[in-house]
Amino acid sequence: MPRYFLALLVAFLIAAPAFAVEPFPSSFHTQEIKTNGTTLYVRIGGQGPAVVMLHGFADTGDMWAPAATVLVKNHTVVVPDLRGMGLSAHPDMGYTKTNQAVDIAGVMDALKIEQADLVTHDIGNMVGYALAAQYPARITKWVVIDAPLPGIGNWDEIKQSPLLWHFNFRGPDEERLVAGRERIYLDRFYNELSADPKKIDEATREHYAALYARPHAMHDAFEQFGAFNQGAIDNKALLAKGGKLAMPVLALGGEKSFGSGKADTLRFVATNVTMGIVPGSGHWIMDENPKATTALIVNFVSK
Numbered sequence: 001m002p003r004y005f006l007a008l009l010v011a012f013l014i015a016a017p018a019f020a021v022e023p024f025p026s027s028f029h030t031q032e033i034k035t036n037g038t039t040l041y042v043r044i045g046g047q048g049p050a051v052v053m054l055h056g057f058a059d060t061g062d063m064w065a066p067a068a069t070v071l072v073k074n075h076t077v078v079v080p081d082l083r084g085m086g087l088s089a090h091p092d093m094g095y096t097k098t099n100q101a102v103d104i105a106g107v108m109d110a111l112k113i114e115q116a117d118l119v120t121h122d123i124g125n126m127v128g129y130a131l132a133a134q135y136p137a138r139i140t141k142w143v144v145i146d147a148p149l150p151g152i153g154n155w156d157e158i159k160q161s162p163l164l165w166h167f168n169f170r171g172p173d174e175e176r177l178v179a180g181r182e183r184i185y186l187d188r189f190y191n192e193l194s195a196d197p198k199k200i201d202e203a204t205r206e207h208y209a210a211l212y213a214r215p216h217a218m219h220d221a222f223e224q225f226g227a228f229n230q231g232a233i234d235n236k237a238l239l240a241k242g243g244k245l246a247m248p249v250l251a252l253g254g255e256k257s258f259g260s261g262k263a264d265t266l267r268f269v270a271t272n273v274t275m276g277i278v279p280g281s282g283h284w285i286m287d288e289n290p291k292a293t294t295a296l297i298v299n300f301v302s303k
Contacts, residue, residue: 021207022065024079025072033080035106038094041087042107043079046072049140050113051301052104053079056122056147057221058189059286060086060211063121066290067297074302078116080107082127084220086211095223097123097150098234101130105138114138117301121145121285123224126231129269132245133238142245142270143297145252146262146283151232152239153265159228163192170222178218183209185218195256195282204287235269245270250300254281254288274300 028045253262
């Protein structure tokens with residue numbers, strides 16, 4: 001094969017997203033939206049009341065495809081990749097969750113969405129709280145799934161768990177250790193934080209490993225964790241300034257992960273909290289039990 005065509009093929013394989021996980025319906029389109037000094041890759045589909053869905057670490061917005069497939073029948077569904085993750089741009093700075101909330105508000109502005117329901121998981125929860133606290137009139141309901149909020153509730157106890165050593169795993173040497181071994185690193189999360197590692201199949205693992213192996217992707221993922229300490233300060237300030245959130249909140253915990261503790265945490269920051277459990281699931285709710293997770297989300301936002 002001529003070198004020119006070989007180079008083109010390699011460039012395509014690096015640049016093109018993988019589709020090993022469940023794809024979004026063909027009615028969705030993708031758009032690169034400039035917001036708050038960066039550019040986010042956003043999936044958009046449907047009509048009706050808006051739902052914004054935010055992912056976390058070891059995932060991208062791709063995780064939400066099963067739920068989006070159902071929601072799009074009656075809603076406008078908006079699924080960004082967070083700053084520095086997935087197919088979004090990789091800025092050097094701006095990974096505090098209060099700043100990333102401004103990213104998402106800018107996406108809503110670009111799409112002329114004044115209000116939306118919010119569905120979040122993992123690091124998406126942290127961006128979600130900053131979004132709901134800074135723009136309470138714009139978030140009508142919030143489904144928040146299986147991860148803590150820095151500085152809130154028993155955060156100081158949670159972050160001491162041996163399972164969460166990765167909160168402080170970052171830096172140039174750590175990046176050198178992970179470079180070229182992204183699949184090995186991500187497997188640790190899928191295996192240790194799931195109820196049944198076999199529920200995260202080979203195709204899914206390869207899909208996300210390829211995305212996190214893209215240039216700067218793992219560095220920026222580490223930056224997400226590096227902003228947690230500032231997040232704890234910011235969250236306490238947001239709560240002190242604005243008080244508890246008034247919109248309805250569904251706090252979902254994986255049965256084998258946060259369980260009912262997710263709702264306990266959210267009651268520190270919200271007044272109208274409903275508890276839910278994703279049965280038979282650890283942390284990776286959309287891989288381990290997508291049907292139950294989707295049903296819980298759809299039932300809540302459709303009320």
